[in-house]
Amino acid sequence: MLRAASNFRAVANREFACAKRQLSKTTRKNATAAATRPGVPRDEREGKEIYTTVGIDHNEPKFDKILIANRGEIACRVIKTAKAMGIKTVAVHSDVDSNSLHVKMADEAICVGEAPTAKSYLRVDRILQAVEDTGAQAVHPGYGFLSENTKFAAELEKAGAKFIGPNSKAILDMGDKIHSKKIATAARVSMIPGYDGEIPEEDFCVKVSREIGYPVMIKASAGGGGKGMRVAWNDKQAREGYRLSKQEAASSxxxxxxxxxxxxxxxxxxxxxxxxxxxxxxxxxxERECSIQRRNQKVIEEAPSSFVPPEMRRKMGEQAVQLAKAVGYDSAGTVEFLVDSQRNFYFLEMNTRLQVEHPITECITGIDIVQQMLRVAYGHSLPLTQEQVPLNGWAFESRVYAEDPYKGFGLPSVGRLSKYVEPRHVDGVRCDSGIREGSEISIYYDPLICKLVTHGDNRQQALDRMQEALDNYVIRGVTHNIPLLRDIVQEKRFRSGDITTKYLPEVYPEGFQGTVLTHAEEKTVIAFAAALNARKLARANQFLNQNRQRSTHVASFSKTYKFVSSLPAKEGQRPTEHAVEVSFVDGDANKAKVSIGGKVIDISGNLSLSLPVNSIEVNGEHITTQIVGKRAGEITVLYKGTPFKVQVLPEQAVKYLQYMKEKAKVDLSTVVLSPMPGAIKNVNVKPGDMVSEGQELVVMEAMKMQNSLHAGKTGRVKAVNVKVGATVDEGEVLVELE
Structure with missing residues (x-):
């Protein structure tokens, strides 16, 4: 009965939240005063001055109320600047987003439909109705969704509301990659060799690819964000890339x-x-350098680029402005270039919207780009000249995603954030996020958790701050990509600035396997886990002794605790076991001496299993770790971003383990498993069909990305367990072979 009542309330709440009405929000007292001081906008959450080049003129005319036609971190980002300027905000949301952070931050909120984006955030009619119902004078589209939709921009103008972005003609001219190339050529912008026109079908794609010369990039004319793009090195890849990219483009x-x-x-x-x-x-x-990518999607960005000298920067900037003026551009935008090893740069595309990575530009210029978008949309002139645009220090942005970096550098993960703590205490850190503890990462939307930004006086300092921030970032409940981000930040090539768009496959040719520890680091991790386990046992003994009315503290913490510890070994190898002894210095629970193979390691700090972050000293060196899992005989230590399962067992328990049977291994070559949650788009086989190794069997879509799943061996199809349109979970068996 209780469960039934709970389910009924959940359904009722969702239906109520999605009713077409305006939700009145309690006005936050002194919100504007908290966000700013005269002339200098402030980041409301960090409480640090960020935008120092151009202040807010509160006497300048402005919009009274704007609507944000987006969700997540970018909606929160726009709301923060609007509040700082004294502008009221309206959030739109789907039914599953009714309790999201952007909804809570806005002054008003309106539900525009169900969870799928096509039924909510992409519903132009419902968003236009929300504009009318709330009296919003303008709409900021963020990025993605309707941000480059010319129909939406035009319909807004007809309704008497402003589109906080470029005019619809500029969006149309630059949104079509075929047309934009012609305009860029006429504007004398450096161009990449290619076919000047639409590719209608596979055979023609192969013909054009041969004429240009492999490798070629096959991409959607209306694409962006890495979707609808494939690199082909031969005819076969050209055919498959054309087909998959075309399907992806139609869907996205x-x-x-x-x-x-x-x-x-x-x-x-x-x-x-x-x-x-x-x-x-x-x-x-x-400029911003965005070369660290996987599947044509950016992972880490920096501004400025270590590869760009001042003269090249000036030429790129001048060409970008030439193109903008050629199309009558009138908002914030980004002109993207590909740059070869000789510093020749070629026009790639223009994004007619606010970019995901705009915060790093804001850090090095002190210019609030969203503020200027709001001013320009209202009709004001830019408040500074080119000579007044500064370049101060260095900034990095790490895109923290809910995804598994061990699977193709990042396949999406879903779940609820059971523990979430952003590293805001680290100097020079900015966190642009749209979630909080308890938020759910769902299959319907982009799995971005946060844009983690660090700024420093130089590249080295900004990188060091990023490393510290990643070590202190606490995320529980979903798989995330911090292990990959943390490894990149300390990697030698990246540190030196020797990067290209091929960085990830070159540095990690077998895929990301986690941070590789030195022998000294392995012993550090083992020693830390053993010290934690010894402290836990000492506390337990102390509690028992107290109940028995015995002397407690000295007896429990003067003992020496002995374990057999090991880290997981590579496949096919046995783990190396270490005899470990732990003793506490002068009975202090937070000072331990750990002996491993005759080497003594001194560990001090708050040696607690309950802390989200452990800041400790190991032989005088400061180390930040986290405990992300614990069970009998095993502690999972997060060290340098990578989780390590450390076995910590009493000697007697190890003796018994040799009698345990090993778990039988599944032959994965006979099944096709879903690598992530998603929806089935195509099923290309049926029971009884003969298939060859590498043949495409199923195409699935997750977070708007198409994924081709292939046979692991040659054989006959035994069973097909899914149909087109079905939703599947990670690890679900889709196809079985005999």
Whole structure:
């Protein structure tokens, strides 16, 4: 009965939340005063001055109320600047987002539909109705969703509301990659060799690819964000890449036109942030390096680029502004370039919206880009000239995703954040997030948790701060990509700035396997886990002794605790077991001497299994770790971002383990498993079919990305367990072979 009542309330709450009405929000007292002081906008949560180049003029005319047609971190980001300017905000949301952070932050909120984006955030009619119902004077679209939808921008203008972004003609001109190339060529912007037109079918794609010369990039004309893009090195890959990219483009953008261009080997992806107004003024706000990518999606960005000298920066900026003026651009935007090893740069595309990675540009310029978008949309001129745009220090952005980095550098993960603590105490850190503890990462939306940004006086300091921030970031309940981010940040090539878009497959040719520890680091991890276990046992003994009315503290913490410890070994190898002895210094629960193979390691700090982050000293060196799992005989230590399962067992228990039977291994070559939660788009086989190794059997979609699943061996199909349109969980058996 209780469960039934709970389910009924959940359904009722969802239906109530999704009713078409305006939700009145309690006004936060002194919200604007808390967000700013005269002339200097402040980051409301960090409480640190960020935007120091251009302040807020509270006497300047502005919108009274705006609607944010987006969700998650970017909606929260826009709301923060709007509040600082004294502008009221309206959030739109799907039914499953009714308790999301952006909804709580806004002054008003309206539900626009069900969870799938096509039924909510992409419903132009419902968002236009929300604008009318709330009296919002303008709409900020964020990025993604309707941010580059010319129909939406035009309909807003008809309704008498402003689109906080470029005019619809500029979006149309630059949103079509085929048309944008012609405009860029006319504007004398450096171009990549390629076919100037639409590719109608597979055979023609192969023909054009051969003429250009492999490798080629096959991509959607209306694409962006890495979707609808494939690199082909031969005819077979060109056919498959064309087909999958076309399907992906149709699903993501509703436009499946394709183009082909030369793929520049070993390129860098460097983009130029621009800012334009409606009075003919245009600025370039320096470059961002976005070369660390997987599946054409950015992982870590930095500003400026260590590869770009001042003269090249000026030329890129001038070409970006030339293009913007050629299309009458009038908002924030980004012109993306591919750069070869000789520092030749080629136009890639223009993103007619606010970029995900805009915070790092804000850090090095002190310019609030969202603030300027709001001012420009209202009709104001830009408040500074090109000569007044600064370049101060260095900034990095790590995209923290709910995804498994051990699977193709990141396949999406879903779940609820059972523990969540952002590293805001670290100097120079900015966290742009739209979630909080208890939030759910669902299959319906992008799995971005946070844009973790660090700023420093130079590249080294900004990197060191990023490393510290990642070590202190606490995320529980979902699999996340911090292990990969943390490893990249300390990797030698990345530290030196020797990067290209091929960085990940070159540095991790077998895929990401986690941080590789030195022998000294292995002993550090084992010693720490053993010290934690010894402290736990000492506390337990202390409790028992107290109950028996005996002398407690000295007896429990003067003992020497002996264990057999090991770290997991590589497949096919046995783990190396270490005899470990732990003793506490002068009975102090937070000071331990750990002996491993005759070597003594001194560990001090709060040796507690309950802390989310452990800051300790190991032989005088400061180390930050986390305990992310514990069970009998095993403690999972997060060290340098990677979790290590450390076995810590009494000697007697180890003797008994040799009599335990090993678990039988499953032959994965006979099954096709779902690598992540998602939806089935195509099923290409049926029971009884003969298939060859590597043949495509199923295509599934997750977070708007198409994934082709292949046979692990040659054989006959025994069973097909899914149909087109079905939703599947990670690890679900889709196809079985005999």
């Amino acid at each position: 953008f509703g436009d499946d036109r394709m183009l082909v261009e030369k793929f520049i080997d070993n390129p860098r992806h460097i983009e130029m942030q621009i800012l334009c107004d409606k009075h003919g003024n245009a600025l370039w706000l320096n």
